[in-house]
Amino acid sequence: MAEVSVAGVTMRFGEMTALDDVSLDFVNGGFFALLGPSGSGKTTLLRVIAGFLFPQAGRVRIAGQPVERVPVEKREIGMMFQNYALFPNLTVAENVGFGLRVRHVSRAEERRRVGEALDLVQLSGLGARRPRELSGGQRQRVALARAIVTNPKVLLLDEPLSALDKALRVDMQIELKRIQREVGITTIFVTHDQEEALTLADRIGILRDGRLVQAGPPREVYNAPIDTFTARFLGEANLLPDPLPVPLPDGARLSLTSAAAHAVRPEALTLSPGPIAAAENLLPGRLVSRVFAGSMATCIVAVLGETWKVVARDRDLPQLPENTEVWLGWARADTIPIDRA
Amino acid sequence: MAQAPIPGDGRRAAGLLAPAYLWLTLAVFLPLSAMLFFSFLTAAPFGTESPRATLENYRDFFETPTYALLLWKSIRLGLWVTLLCVLIGFPCALVLARQIRGRAREALFLLVILPFWSNSLVRVFSWAIVLRGNGVLDRTLDALLPFDVRLGLMFTPAAVVIGLVHSYLPYVILTSYLALQAIEDDIFDAARALGAGRITILRRLILPLSLPGLIAGAVLVFVPVVGSFMEPRILGGRFGTYFGTVIEDQFVAVFNWPLGAALSFILLAVVLAILGLSSPVLRRGLT
Ligand SMILES: Nc1ncnc2c1ncn2[C@@H]1O[C@H](COP(=O)(O)OP(=O)(O)OP(=O)(O)O)[C@@H](O)[C@H]1O
Ligand SMILES: [Mg+2]
Numbered sequence: 072m073a074e075v076s077v078a079g080v081t082m083r084f085g086e087m088t089a090l091d092d093v094s095l096d097f098v099n100g101g102f103f104a105l106l107g108p109s110g111s112g113k114t115t116l117l118r119v120i121a122g123f124l125f126p127q128a129g130r131v132r133i134a135g136q137p138v139e140r141v142p143v144e145k146r147e148i149g150m151m152f153q154n155y156a157l158f159p160n161l162t163v164a165e166n167v168g169f170g171l172r173v174r175h176v177s178r179a180e181e182r183r184r185v186g187e188a189l190d191l192v193q194l195s196g197l198g199a200r201r202p203r204e205l206s207g208g209q210r211q212r213v214a215l216a217r218a219i220v221t222n223p224k225v226l227l228l229d230e231p232l233s234a235l236d237k238a239l240r241v242d243m244q245i246e247l248k249r250i251q252r253e254v255g256i257t258t259i260f261v262t263h264d265q266e267e268a269l270t271l272a273d274r275i276g277i278l279r280d281g282r283l284v285q286a287g288p289p290r291e292v293y294n295a296p297i298d299t300f301t302a303r304f305l306g307e308a309n310l311l312p313d314p315l316p317v318p319l320p321d322g323a324r325l326s327l328t329s330a331a332a333h334a335v336r337p338e339a340l341t342l343s344p345g346p347i348a349a350a351e352n353l354l355p356g357r358l359v360s361r362v363f364a365g366s367m368a369t370c371i372v373a374v375l376g377e378t379w380k381v382v383a384r385d386r387d388l389p390q391l392p393e394n395t396e397v398w399l400g401w402a403r404a405d406t407i408p409i410d411r412a
Numbered sequence: 413m414a415q416a417p418i419p420g421d422g423r424r425a426a427g428l429l430a431p432a433y434l435w436l437t438l439a440v441f442l443p444l445s446a447m448l449f450f451s452f453l454t455a456a457p458f459g460t461e462s463p464r465a466t467l468e469n470y471r472d473f474f475e476t477p478t479y480a481l482l483l484w485k486s487i488r489l490g491l492w493v494t495l496l497c498v499l500i501g502f503p504c505a506l507v508l509a510r511q512i513r514g515r516a517r518e519a520l521f522l523l524v525i526l527p528f529w530s531n532s533l534v535r536v537f538s539w540a541i542v543l544r545g546n547g548v549l550d551r552t553l554d555a556l557l558p559f560d561v562r563l564g565l566m567f568t569p570a571a572v573v574i575g576l577v578h579s580y581l582p583y584v585i586l587t588s589y590l591a592l593q594a595i596e597d598d599i600f601d602a603a604r605a606l607g608a609g610r611i612t613i614l615r616r617l618i619l620p621l622s623l624p625g626l627i628a629g630a631v632l633v634f635v636p637v638v639g640s641f642m643e644p645r646i647l648g649g650r651f652g653t654y655f656g657t658v659i660e661d662q663f664v665a666v667f668n669w670p671l672g673a674a675l676s677f678i679l680l681a682v683v684l685a686i687l688g689l690s691s692p693v694l695r696r697g698l699t
Contacts, residue, residue: 121605143604150605156598160620169616170606221606 073134073224073257074099075120080129082115082281089115090126091281097225097274102251102258104268104289106305107278113261116278117227120259122146133224149218149226149256153233155210157202163189163213164198170221188216191250208239215247219254226251226258233263244271265305269293277301298411299332308334309379313412316375322346322398323354330408337382339405342370343398344389350400358397361388372397451673469674479658479675483682486655489569490638493576497633500577501584502626506618508585509592524585527578536646539575540566543647567649575643580636584629591625592618627694631687639679655679 075097082090089112097103105113118124120131122143131139138146158166164185171181189195192212202210211231218226232240232247248271251258262268268275269289276286285297296302299310311325311333319325327333335352347353356374368385371378381388381399391397450456451470453463473479508520527535542548544566553561565571595618603613641656648654659679662672687694 123601123604143601144607144609147607148605150602152598152602154596154598156596156602158599158603158617160617169603169608173607173609173612217602217606227605 075225075257075259076130076132077116077120078130078132080116080119080126080131082112082119082124082126089281090119093129093278093281093283095276095283095286097257097259099257100255101274102248102272103260104272104275105259105261105278106263106265106268106275108304109263111278112281113278114229115281117229117259117261120225121148121150121227147221147224149221149223151214151218151226151228151231153230155202155214155234157210157213157217159202161201162198163194163200163202163205166202166213167198167217167220169217174221184220185216188220191219191253192216192246207235208243211235211243212246215250219250219256224257226256228258228260230261230263232267240267247271269305275305277304279304294407296334296407296409299334299409302332302334302407302409307337307380307382308407309337309340309374310334310377312375312377320355320375325352325354326403327406328408330410332409332412334407334409335379335401335405336407337369337380339401340379340381340383341400342372342381342383342388343400344391344395346398347400351403352406353398353400356397356399358391358393358395360393361391370397372399374399447673448677450670451677453670456667456669463670469671470678472671473675473678479655482653482655482658483679486638486640486679487682487686489572489576489640489644489654490634492573493580493637494630494634496573496577497581497584498626498630501581501629502588502622504581505585505588505592505622509589524582527582532579532642535579536575536643539571539578539647543571543574566647567651569648569651571647571649572644572652575647576637576640579643580633583632584626587625587629587632588622589625591622595621631694635683635687638683639676 077093077095077097080090080093081088093112093116095116105116107113115124119126120133122138122141122145125139129139130137133146133148158169161169167188168181168185171184176184185198186195189198192215194209194212194216197205197209202213205213214231232243235243244267260268260272272289274287275289275292277284277292279300285292285301292301293305296305296308299308302308302310311327313332315325341347341350346355354374356372356379359371359373359378362369362371363385366384367382368388370381370388372381373379379399452465452467454466454468455461455463457463504524508517508524512520540547543563544550545562545564547566549565550561550563553563565574599617600613603617608616639656639659641654641660644652644654645657645660646652655675656679659672659675662668662675
């Protein structure tokens with residue numbers, strides 16, 4: 072367990088710059104989620120921290136020690152891969168014990184620690200199985216046990232849950248969080264799934280085209296996105312058009328700050344067939360469609376030439392025919408000012 | 413993944429397999445049974461006198477110690493050639509599968525398969541040119557080294573081994589390559605992340621995971637090499653008498669087909685027995 076810090080890291084593959092001057096600190100025992108669109112450099116950053124890749128510039132420190140030139144074998148990291156990468160010729164116990172065997176731990180000690188790790192991931196009793204005799208979720212747990220049994224300084228996870236179906240994924244998220252808390256290991260987690268990042272992590276970082284756009288606690292990044300990209304990437308965001316039409320449609324009112332852009336979350340909006348007297352912000356629009364999805368419903372509304380989403384409990388949204396005029400209202404506190412467009 | 417058989421599937425499968433079985437019957441089973449039949453006759457049924465049934469040919473083998481000695485010599489040859497093919501072929505396959513990417517790999521692959529495409533006689537005679545006294549090898553080494561080189565490899569057992577290794581190496585390279593190719597790259601990253609060095613990865617992951625291919629290649633080499641006759645005859649000179657050459661003689665020189673057939677079946681039985689005896693070991697490697 073240790074803190075990890077990345078400073079000014081630049082990683083190029085030939086002409087292609089995969090990481091551009093990325094600086095990030097990962098606190099000891101923290102759970103950090105790296106988010107970003109495909110090709111933004113998440114895997115590359117993780118592999119730089121792991122030691123599979125050596126960056127052209129910048130520093131990587133684990134527990135204060137510079138490790139840019141230390142190969143992966145010597146970095147004392149735990150890593151979990153998207154397809155688990157279990158050793159097919161070894162049993163579950165041998166898989167988990169692999170790292171201990173490499174470290175010349177005694178057989179008795181190995182047996183004890185493998186047993187503990189399997190207990191931790193709730194797989195006790197499956198030690199003699201082969202990976203191919205396990206379900207997807209069980210393989211996942213073996214991979215996790217194998218990654219943490221050596222007490223690594225940092226646990227690196229590259230989209231570890233993306234191969235699981237939705238229900239199992241949610242179970243594993245809870246499980247992963249529990250184990251991470253129990254072990255207290257510094258964890259860096261790459262994911263495509265922003266909901267997953269918001270649920271699991273105590274800090275998140277957003278990458279775009281190899282640059283770090285924003286990092287911070289999930290609530291802070293969600294409530295105060297630094298630019299429109301982050302606002303839209305992390306959760307849904309309805310952006311006000313820039314520039315605003317002058318004059319505003321009849322009956323509309325807005326109270327905005329001087330920020331470069333403004334956004335409203337779909338769940339902050341109230342939809343009504345007529346103007347809402349109490350609303351601090353109010354805009355007319357046209358109902359395009361309504362999508363029912365169990366507990367929640369989504370309305371698509373055309374507003375000032377933009378397409379906005381309104382999300383609410385199904386019974387809180389009035390049943391209206393499509394193409395009728397509707398009004399959207401929200402409180403001043405729900406307007407998210409964004410510094411950079 | 414096993415699927416429950418669908419009723420009627422068996423019949424359709426049989427129908428689809430019929431041509432293959434027919435071909436096997438015609439191409440393998442019939443000639444083999446004819447040979448087996450010959451091996452119990454006093455003479456091949458082509459001459460004027462009518463042949464009688466006999467066990468004489470098999471008794472010949474057991475009463476003439478030379479045959480057993482030659483068979484043992486052939487088995488030793490098979491083991492040597494197989495061992496060398498494995499020792500040379502597996503590292504080649506490993507480099508091909510794990511180190512080299514893209515175009516270079518295709519080109520090297522072509523070079524590996526090249527021996528398959530050349531006529532085997534041409535191949536063997538080229539070795540004769542290279543290995544003979546004052547041949548290509550001797551002269552090259554002479555030119556490169558300050559002292560007199562006279563290897564005199566031609567017409568020695570070593571020449572036979574060299575020729576055979578060259579002919580059969582591609583089998584080991586190809587089967588090992590296919591097995592190595594099938595290993596997921598991620599597991600090497602996973603092993604490195606766990607602190608494993610190259611040797612550990614080779615010993616605990618690469619070797620066990622590619623063993624089935626390596627064994628398949630070894631069997632593909634061993635079986636034909638034990639019965640080989642062309643390479644021993646051309647490259648072996650006076651050392652070139654092996655079990656295979658004796659069998660060939662019965663067919664093309666002495667015209668004693670029944671004895672040749674009997675010796676062939678003894679060879680087949682011995683090879684099958686060797687594979688059978690080693691199968692517990694082989695099977696362990698295959699799972
Ligand atoms: N070994 C490599 N050689 C050349 N280019 C590479 C290599 N690895 C990554 N890249 C490039 O670097 C960029 C970042 O890749 P990376 O794998 O880090 O993206 P990612 O954020 O993990 O994407 P995804 O979400 O799709 O996994 C991509 O444009 C990719 O094409
Ligand atoms: Mg990736």
